[in-house]
Amino acid sequence: MTIQEASDSKFGRKAIQVGEAQVRILKYAAAMESETVPLEQSMGRYLAESVTAPHPFPAFRRSGMDGYAVVAADTENCREGESVWLKVVDNIPCGAVPSERIVSGTAARIMTGAQVPEGADAVLMLEVTETRELDGIPYVGVRKPIPGGRNITPIGHELKQGEHVLAAGHQIAAGDIAVLAAFGVHAVPVVRRPKVGIFATGSELLDVKEPLQPGKIRNSNSPMLEALVREAGGVPVMLGAIADEIELARSKVQAALENYDLVITTGGVSVGDYDIMGDLVREEAGDMLFNKVAMRPGSVTTAAVRGGKLLLALSGNPGACFVGFQLFARPAIVSMQGASEPFLPEWTVVLGKDYPKVNNYTRFVRARLEVHDGSVYAFPAGIDESSVMVTIKDSDCLIIVPPEERGLPAGSKVRAMILP
Amino acid sequence: MTIQEASDSKFGRKAIQVGEAQVRILKYAAAMESETVPLEQSMGRYLAESVTAPHPFPAFRRSGMDGYAVVAADTENCREGESVWLKVVDNIPCGAVPSERIVSGTAARIMTGAQVPEGADAVLMLEVTETRELDGIPYVGVRKPIPGGRNITPIGHELKQGEHVLAAGHQIAAGDIAVLAAFGVHAVPVVRRPKVGIFATGSELLDVKEPLQPGKIRNSNSPMLEALVREAGGVPVMLGAIADEIELARSKVQAALENYDLVITTGGVSVGDYDIMGDLVREEAGDMLFNKVAMRPGSVTTAAVRGGKLLLALSGNPGACFVGFQLFARPAIVSMQGASEPFLPEWTVVLGKDYPKVNNYTRFVRARLEVHDGSVYAFPAGIDESSVMVTIKDSDCLIIVPPEERGLPAGSKVRAMILP
Structure with a gap:
C-alpha cells in the first residue's frame, strides 16, 4: 500500500479518472433555456438554433470589377486586332437596379458590387477599355476578347438558399456576425449564460483590499475564478470568502444553489482538519459525484449535485484551482450554454x-x-x-x-x- | 507594364509594402493616457505601469501539508526503527499566528497553508504520524526521519520582494489577476481603451434590419468591424452607413475624427467612379499615409492622419475589410492601449x-x-x-x-x- 493509497483509504476517498469525473459533471450541465440578443451583443455567445441561408448570397449577379457589362460574344471580333466599339446604354452604380437589358452591340457602365444587367454575361475591367463619343452618344472600346462569365459573381456563389450556415452550439465570432448581418439576422437566438456563484473558504483569507497580516494571504482564487468564469461565458456572482466554519459554509452553499445556476467554491477540500467543503459533501453522500480525482494537481477536487444544480468544490491551492477550473468548471459552464464542444482542444x-x-x-x-x-x-x-x-x-x-x-x-x- | 502597374499609374497610386504601411500607421498610434480600473474589470486590459512585488510571496514560511511542524533533527533517532514521540504544544490552523516556538522534543499540529512556527524546520505529513496521550498531554509519533526543509515553502519562494512581476504593456489574463490580487493591487493602472468611430460608405448598403431589395446588400462589414474592434480592446462607436456622396463623407469623417480616437471606414476606396474615401484622402494629400498596399486582398487600403488622428479606410469587400483590419486597424487599436506587442503572432x-x-x-x-x-x-x-x-x-x-x-x-x- 502506497502512502497515497493509505491516505485515500483512511479518509474514505476513492479516486476516479478525469474523463469519468467529466462525464459525471456534464450529466448535470445540459443547455439552459435560449434567449434572443441583438446581433451586436452576440459575440462569444453560443447559437441556440442552427442558421440556414434565407436567400442565396449574393442574391443577384454581382459585378466583381469597375468596368462595363457586355455580351461576351461581342468581344470575339477583337481577335482581328481591331477594337470593338459598344454603345453605352446604362450606368449602374452600386445599389442601383439596371434600367436596360444588354443586347449585342451595347454595354453598361457598372461598378464593383453592382447588379449585372440582364443579357450581359461578362464585365470588362475599366483599365482595359477606352471611351469615345459619337454624335453625343458614349461608346466603349475593347481590344481583347473576354470569356463569358468573367468578373461576374453568380447568384448563390457563397451560399445557396436553404444551405446550412451555422450550427446550433457554435460560438459566434466576428466572421459569423458578418454572415448573420448579411442574412438580416439582427436578433440572434442564443443560450442563456449561466449565473455562477463563487466563494472561497479559509480563515486565512484576506480581501484583496486588506493590508497583509501575519499568517494570512489575500484571496487570489476568487478574482481569478471570476475572470475565468467570464472568459468561459458565465456571469460570475462574487459571494466573498468565509471562515472555516461548516455551518456557515452549509448555509452559503444552500443559498447559492438556490440563487445561481452553478456554484464554484475554492478551498476546504484537502484531507485535513478544516476541510469543510469535503465534510459538507461527504455527509450527504447521495448527492456526491466524486471527491477524489486521479490527477495532479487538484486530486481533492470534489463535485456534488443538489436539486439538479452542480456544486464544484475546487482545491484552494491556486495551481490546483486553476487546473480544476479548466478540467471541470469550464466544460460545465460552456456546456450549459449549449456549446457543441465543451472541452478545450x-x-x-x-x-x-x-x-x-x-x-x-x-x-x-x-x-x-x-x-x-x-x-x-x-x-x-x-x-x-x-x-x-x-x-x-x-x-x-x-x-x-x-x-x-x-x-x-x-x-x-x-x-x-x-x-x- | 502589367495591367496592375497600368492601373496604379492611371489612378495615381503607388503601392507600398505591408510592413512599411504598418510602420506609417503605428507612428500615430501611441499609447493613450492611463486610467485606473478595479481589479475585477482589468481582464484583457493592458498594464500602464510595470508591477513589482511589494512583499515576498509567500510572505511567511508556509506549510505544504496537513501534519506536524517539527525540528527535523529530532526525527533522526527513528533510524533505529523506533518511533520518536514529540509533545504537541500548539495547533496552527490556516490564518493563525503560531503561539509557541518549537524546540527539540516538541511539535505543533499545523494545517496546509498555515504559518510554520519559529524553530520548526520541517512538516511531517499527517498520514505518516500516530498520536497518543500521556497524562492528558498529546504526543505525535513518527517512525521515519524527515530532512530539514521538507514540506515548508520558504518566504519568497514564488516571488521575492521587489522582483519584477508584470511588465507595462502586458495584457491582463486570469493568471495575472490572481497575482495582482495576491499583492493587493485592487486598482489596476491600465491604458484607456480607444473610442473607434466606424462607418460604411456605399449606396448599395441596407441596414441589417431591412428587407432585401434588388441590387442591394445588407451592411455586414460594420457589425463585423464592431466585433473586431471590441475583440481588439477598442470601444466601437457605430456611425451607420452613408450613400456615395463625397460631401456627406467629408463631414462624417470630420465629425468622427473630432469625437473619437480613431476612425475606420469600409468601402469607397476602390479604383472607380464612386470611390469617395479615396478621393477624400487624395485631395488633401499632405495627410495621406498611403493609398495602395502591395497585398491581396485589400490593395486599395488607404490611411490618412488628420489632427494627429488616424483614419483607416478599408476596402468594402468583406474579405479585404477583414484582412485590412487585422493588418492595420488591430495593431493601431492595440498599440493605442500601450500593448508591448501590437502585431498578431x-x-x-x-x-x-x-x-x-x-x-x-x-x-x-x-x-x-x-x-x-x-x-x-x-x-x-x-x-x-x-x-x-x-x-x-x-x-x-x-x-x-x-x-x-x-x-x-x-x-x-x-x-x-x-x-x-
Whole structure:
C-alpha cells in the first residue's frame, strides 16, 4: 500500500479518472433555456438554433470589377486586332437596379458590387477599355476578347438558399456576425449564460483590499475564478470568502444553489482538519459525484449535485484551482450554454525540455507553447507545484503527463490542453 | 507594364509594402493616457505601469501539508526503527499566528497553508504520524526521519520582494489577476481603451434590419468591424452607413475624427467612379499615409492622419475589410492601449494542401489551423476571393503567400498570422 493509497483509504476517498469525473459533471450541465440578443451583443455567445441561408448570397449577379457589362460574344471580333466599339446604354452604380437589358452591340457602365444587367454575361475591367463619343452618344472600346462569365459573381456563389450556415452550439465570432448581418439576422437566438456563484473558504483569507497580516494571504482564487468564469461565458456572482466554519459554509452553499445556476467554491477540500467543503459533501453522500480525482494537481477536487444544480468544490491551492477550473468548471459552464464542444482542444505537441517528475496520477503541467519551423513545442513553466500561483500567468497550455511514466525527455510527443 | 502597374499609374497610386504601411500607421498610434480600473474589470486590459512585488510571496514560511511542524533533527533517532514521540504544544490552523516556538522534543499540529512556527524546520505529513496521550498531554509519533526543509515553502519562494512581476504593456489574463490580487493591487493602472468611430460608405448598403431589395446588400462589414474592434480592446462607436456622396463623407469623417480616437471606414476606396474615401484622402494629400498596399486582398487600403488622428479606410469587400483590419486597424487599436506587442503572432506552419494562386503582391489567405502529431498545418479556406465573406468565419489564421511564387505545393513551410 502506497502512502497515497493509505491516505485515500483512511479518509474514505476513492479516486476516479478525469474523463469519468467529466462525464459525471456534464450529466448535470445540459443547455439552459435560449434567449434572443441583438446581433451586436452576440459575440462569444453560443447559437441556440442552427442558421440556414434565407436567400442565396449574393442574391443577384454581382459585378466583381469597375468596368462595363457586355455580351461576351461581342468581344470575339477583337481577335482581328481591331477594337470593338459598344454603345453605352446604362450606368449602374452600386445599389442601383439596371434600367436596360444588354443586347449585342451595347454595354453598361457598372461598378464593383453592382447588379449585372440582364443579357450581359461578362464585365470588362475599366483599365482595359477606352471611351469615345459619337454624335453625343458614349461608346466603349475593347481590344481583347473576354470569356463569358468573367468578373461576374453568380447568384448563390457563397451560399445557396436553404444551405446550412451555422450550427446550433457554435460560438459566434466576428466572421459569423458578418454572415448573420448579411442574412438580416439582427436578433440572434442564443443560450442563456449561466449565473455562477463563487466563494472561497479559509480563515486565512484576506480581501484583496486588506493590508497583509501575519499568517494570512489575500484571496487570489476568487478574482481569478471570476475572470475565468467570464472568459468561459458565465456571469460570475462574487459571494466573498468565509471562515472555516461548516455551518456557515452549509448555509452559503444552500443559498447559492438556490440563487445561481452553478456554484464554484475554492478551498476546504484537502484531507485535513478544516476541510469543510469535503465534510459538507461527504455527509450527504447521495448527492456526491466524486471527491477524489486521479490527477495532479487538484486530486481533492470534489463535485456534488443538489436539486439538479452542480456544486464544484475546487482545491484552494491556486495551481490546483486553476487546473480544476479548466478540467471541470469550464466544460460545465460552456456546456450549459449549449456549446457543441465543451472541452478545450487537445494537441499532440513536442515536449520542449525534460520533465522528470513522476507520479501515479495523471499530471496537468502548466506550460507555454512555442511554434518553430512547423512544429509545436510545449515548455513546462518554472515551478510546477499545486500551491504555486505565479506560473499560472506564464501558461497557455497544460501538458498531460500520463501516470507511471519514468519522466519524459525533451522531444517526447505529449498531449496538451490548449488554454483559451 | 502589367495591367496592375497600368492601373496604379492611371489612378495615381503607388503601392507600398505591408510592413512599411504598418510602420506609417503605428507612428500615430501611441499609447493613450492611463486610467485606473478595479481589479475585477482589468481582464484583457493592458498594464500602464510595470508591477513589482511589494512583499515576498509567500510572505511567511508556509506549510505544504496537513501534519506536524517539527525540528527535523529530532526525527533522526527513528533510524533505529523506533518511533520518536514529540509533545504537541500548539495547533496552527490556516490564518493563525503560531503561539509557541518549537524546540527539540516538541511539535505543533499545523494545517496546509498555515504559518510554520519559529524553530520548526520541517512538516511531517499527517498520514505518516500516530498520536497518543500521556497524562492528558498529546504526543505525535513518527517512525521515519524527515530532512530539514521538507514540506515548508520558504518566504519568497514564488516571488521575492521587489522582483519584477508584470511588465507595462502586458495584457491582463486570469493568471495575472490572481497575482495582482495576491499583492493587493485592487486598482489596476491600465491604458484607456480607444473610442473607434466606424462607418460604411456605399449606396448599395441596407441596414441589417431591412428587407432585401434588388441590387442591394445588407451592411455586414460594420457589425463585423464592431466585433473586431471590441475583440481588439477598442470601444466601437457605430456611425451607420452613408450613400456615395463625397460631401456627406467629408463631414462624417470630420465629425468622427473630432469625437473619437480613431476612425475606420469600409468601402469607397476602390479604383472607380464612386470611390469617395479615396478621393477624400487624395485631395488633401499632405495627410495621406498611403493609398495602395502591395497585398491581396485589400490593395486599395488607404490611411490618412488628420489632427494627429488616424483614419483607416478599408476596402468594402468583406474579405479585404477583414484582412485590412487585422493588418492595420488591430495593431493601431492595440498599440493605442500601450500593448508591448501590437502585431498578431506569426508562425511557420506546414501548408495543408496545394495553393496554386499566384500574384505579384503578397497574399493573405484565410485558413484554418490543425495540429497533428506535433506539426501545425494551415488549410486554405474554400473560396479565397476578396469579395467573399463566408470563409472569414472558417478561418483562424492568415497564410502569408509571398509574391512571385509559382504556387505552393502541400507540405511547403509558410508563414501564418494567428488570428485572435
